[in-house]
Amino acid sequence: MLLWQKEEQTMPLDDIKQLQLERLQSTVNRAYENVDFYKSQLKSLNIKPEEISKLEDISKLPFTTKQDLRDNYPYGLFAVPLKDIVRIHSSSGTTGKPTVVGYTKRDLETWKDLVARVMVAGGVTKDDIVHIAFTYGLFTGGFGLHYGAEHIGASVIPVSSGNTRRQLLIMQDYWSSTLICTPSYALHIAEIMEKQGLTADDIHLKYALLGSEPWGEKIRAEVEEKLGVIATDNYGLSEVIGPGVSGECLQKNGLHINEDHFYAEIIDPETGEVLPEGELGELVLTTLTKEGMPLIRYRTRDITRLFRDNCKCGCTFVKMEKPSGRTDDMLIVNGVNVFPSQVEEVLTEFDHATPHYMIFVKKKGHLDQMEINLEISEHLFFDEMKKQRALLDSLTEKMFTVLGIKPKIKLVEPRTIERFEGKASRVVDTRNE
Incomplete structure (x- = not known):
């Protein structure tokens, strides 16, 4: 069994629920007493902290959104005096004011x-x-995984992102055995290796812990084959704590949520109704032990489902499926809801399709037009047109079945689509330009 804190991670379900209730009650009390935002929210709904007497009572509490964090920028949601905050992280703020987190x-x-x-x-x-090939700085990924690795006692190389040829040189010379980065960047590393004539035998990697963006089984298979690693997914978000919310074990069947520190719910994103375990919906997280900035019912906008199984790793915590999309990166194309992750899902079914694609949405007259540029294998690109046409037809039909619309699909030459060192940005929407 590969467990860091065996006693906590193998608790019986009843004990987990009891601990969650006690910590939830403490969190709600602390937020009510120390955070004006939560006090006013609860008072406006005529809710008193003592009314939370069982876990199900959490549904009485209001949701917290990213906009609430922005409205209380920078320190309005802190529950302790600033002198007790020893670390501050924040988001990039590319879509508005950054969200600030204190520890x-x-x-x-x-x-x-x-x-x-x-x-x-x-x-x-x-x-x-x-x-660690994550960016260091206000982004929580680099420092979060850095200190976690040191805590285990591992040796850490804080390479940060970029300069891939140098990264490969360091991997070879320093005997890097675990790679931490986004799945997109792992694929980019594999591509540069190929250009340099390197194979997995020329580096010493055993594991890749990939996160910070959605990725599917096709990307996992390619990363594992080309880098010679076991690749696992991990999930976190800066507003809640950063990395460490959940992660896959070596069984690679769902991400264990650290539910002694986070209470997870799945809701209907339209109605806010709590859905039963196993139902697909939006993940909502409540911090149970966070002192600096407790969050109650934070809407992550990530679409997933929760489930329990008797995992061979021994951990008894609830699992979440890999997020299949987000409620806020949903595209509405001629009235049809489309998630970029659905496009990737279709591509995994076709051998000659690579994980590298871009989605372009623009106006053609008064209608929306969606185009997918897709890299295909070198073999097929230089093969006969008949085979390319067959792939195009099959892809288009499958996209229509899954998406409900028929996008225009353009097959492009290998290595012509931009590679991303950070989060992959696969959608260009020019309809409002």
């Missing part, structure tokens, strides 16, 4: 343990050399 000393200790759980579940030990 107490105890929060940082908790964070280290949560990331250590995810890393150990993914195979990392104190004997590993962890190559």
